[in-house]
Amino acid sequence: MKSLSLKEIALAVGATNDLTKWETIKIEKVEFDSRKLTDGALFVPLQGENDGHQFIQSAIDKGAVAAFWSASLETAPIDFPVLQVADTLQALQDLAKYYLELVAPKVVGITGSNGKTTTKDMTEAVIRSKYQVHKTKGNFNNHIGLPLTILEMPETTEVVILEMGMNHAGEIELLSKLAQPDIAVITMIGESHIEYLGSRQGIAAAKMEIIAGLKKDGTLIYPGEELLLSELVKVLAPKQRITFGTAKSNNIYPVEIETGMYETKFTTNVAPEIKCSIPVLGTYNVTNAMAALMVGFTLGISVEVAAPELAKFNLTKNRTEWLDGLNGSMILNDAYNANPTAMKVVLDNFSELETAGKKIVVLGDMLELGELSSELHASVAAHIHENAIDEVFLFGSEMIHLKEQLSINYPVEQIHHFVEDKKAMIQQLKNSINQKDYILVKSSLGTDLLSVVMELKK
Structure with a gap:
């Protein structure tokens, strides 16, 4: 994270109390879990099963130098800087949005019923062949994890890859509007969370929320054979849409696939002379790889350049x-x-x-x-x-x-x-x-x- 002054943060989140005494303090990290705090951190006490405000002393002991504060100032620690805000979670998201604009990387947002983490890992491999890249760690893909991922970006980041997860309608929209992606990816429409969304049609509509914050000239990359998306994507101009899948009607499709226990090899219509390899089992992972290649293509990375990095991508644990x-x-x-x-x-x-x-x-x-x-x-x-x-x-x-x-x-x-x-x-x-x-x-x-x-x- 690029170091930020407390004054800068206060302005970004609209803190309402006087911080003149503390405004030059530098923040090196933002954290909501008091157990993970380090020196120079800003503590964000969130409301969950427990009220994060009650862990303020623990946060101070671990090295926090300031905190957001939505409780009464009378309950704040003495001689310790707090930024009074109406909602600490909203303040976290506002700060992430400010920091994203400050660093100004290209933003890639990835969602889908399945394969989004694998696609994120593959996309990172493709992009690092040309750019400095930062990505979501593990499954930090919700309304708390995504802003923290943004705030962990080094200031030299050129492309940030943000995984976006959801259980209910409206959640991806919030994340997309915060991240404002240049490129949005939908991996697939399955049945995950159908209990809350009612049908696969409902799931498709929820995944399409990823374009809610898509920049005006942004690109959507999606499975072209998914009929549930075929009408929904028409809100975007044809030049903003890139499809992947097995059919030849897609912008990218596999020409040949060779499967093995530890490796899957394939060629595509985009560069049929280049044999790509991914160190994972499954023809279904070829579609994830093609989505990643299309993200690279959109950012000016050829298959020839991307393929060597894709062949050694690091898969997040517990996925095939x-x-x-x-x-x-x-x-x-x-x-x-x-x-x-x-x-x-x-x-x-x-x-x-x-x-x-x-x-x-x-x-x-x-x-x-x-x-x-x-x-x-x-x-x-x-x-x-x-x-x-x-x-x-x-x-x-x-x-x-x-x-x-x-x-x-x-x-x-x-x-x-x-x-x-x-x-x-x-x-x-x-x-x-x-x-x-x-x-x-x-x-x-x-x-x-x-x-x-x-x-x-x-």
Whole structure:
């Protein structure tokens, strides 16, 4: 973060109290978690399950040199600078918007039902071939994480990549208006959060909110074969729209794809002479890579320049990563996020792998599917076949619907369902796993199958 004076920050957020005594103090970092504070930090006490104001002494002890303050000034610490604001979260967002304008990088916003973190990581690799780039860490992609990501930017940042997540309508709009992207990316429209948005149409409309803050001459990059977006994108001029996908009607599409356990190679119509490589499994990841290449293209980066960096991009943990498992097995860990569309494509790609051992899938409940949950869980059965998958372990109450559907055509003795007893499932898995077996673990984060992955690791 570029150092800012307290006077500068006060003006940016509209602080209402007199800070004459403190206005030359320099702020080196902004943080809302008092446990993570360092010297020279501005503390932002947020209202959540706890009132952040109560941790002010801890913040001071950790090195905070100032704080936003929306409580009464009478409760503020003595002889310590606080900036009186109506809402500390709004002040955080206002400061982020000011800082973004100050550093003035190109802004890339990425959203989607699935693949946004992988696409973010791929996009960072493509862009770093030419520019100094800063990106969202982990899943800091909401109304708190996004402004903090902006405020962590070095002042030399030329392009910032901001992942935008949501659960409800209106949330992406807020993030887009704050970030004002030059380039917006929608990775896919799936079923995530359908419980709150009612339908895939509702999800598509929520993802399209990413153009709410798109600059006048900005560009939207989106899956061209997604019919739910075909009408919504018409609010933008044709020259502002770039599509990716498998069909030849897209601006970029794959010409050839070669899949492997650790690597996927492909060529595109944009540069058919250049073989691109990504260090991850799955043809579905080729679409993410093409979206990243189109971000680069928009910023003047050719496929020839981008390809070497794309080949060694760093994938955020717990997304389709191979781990050494017990008894000489291999675990494909994808237990961070799940919706029916994503689960199906991962199963399809996993089914195609060749191994001398068994192929085992461990699937957990997919959350926030609302009234469609039973139907959507059951629909996954069409992607699990006896000749490709040897054993199926299901965890959670909603997975009963997949078990019932799967039992129609799949050997019931090879289906194991556990509603709550994770320890029993882990033990049965340990008893079943042998050398050269492949195990796929896929679920929503809230199901906590990451703990199962930890138990099955070598």
